[in-house]
Amino acid sequence: MEKIEVDDATFRDLTLIARTGGLTHGQAVAFLVEQFHQWSGPAGPDRIAPDGVAVYATYQGQRVEGVFDTTTSGLTVTSTPLPGAWFRSPSGAAKAVVAALKPGVTPNRSGYDFWFVASTGKTLASIRTPARR
Incomplete structure (x- = not known):
């Protein structure tokens, strides 16, 4: 499995998204990727x-x-x-x-x-x- 690195500010935002949705960090990234694909x-x-x-x-x-x-x-x-x-x-x-x-x-x-x-x-x-x- 590949890993990604993000800066501290991006990690804080990702943590907020994950907590808001009751998701893990990985699920939050998947959610954001899905949104990217759905909104063209x-x-x-x-x-x-x-x-x-x-x-x-x-x-x-x-x-x-x-x-x-x-x-x-x-x-x-x-x-x-x-x-x-x-x-x-x-x-x-x-x-x-x-x-x-x-x-x-x-x-x-x-x-x-x-x-x-x-x-x-x-x-x-x-x-x-x-x-x-």
């Missing part, structure tokens, strides 16, 4: 499906909007705090929104319960198909 930066026009479903979430009193791709199950956040950020799953998007709006809180969330379909006000789970469960 600004979305191009090819990332937002033309038949995507408009969704929203309200967290810490802030409404966050996005578009859910029913084909890939990906979700693009279209408003602050992460405008243009694309995620492989609604849960990845939910975790990133929680982390951005309230750092230090364990961001684990079910995306299908966190996001709501804009046209109906029902949870995203209401349009989830068996293939995506």
Whole structure:
């Protein structure tokens, strides 16, 4: 197994992340790597499906909007705090929104319960198909 070295300040931050999430240092690093993979930066026009479903979430009193791709199950956040950020799953998007709006809180969330379909006000789970469960 490879080892990594980090400076003292980075180690303190990693310790804080680990304690906040009830994780080991290794699990905290894995979590951060997962977040890196799930958030691939600004979305191009090819990332937002033309038949995507408009969704929203309200967290810490802030409404966050996005578009859910029913084909890939990906979700693009279209408003602050992460405008243009694309995620492989609604849960990845939910975790990133929680982390951005309230750092230090364990961001684990079910995306299908966190996001709501804009046209109906029902949870995203209401349009989830068996293939995506």
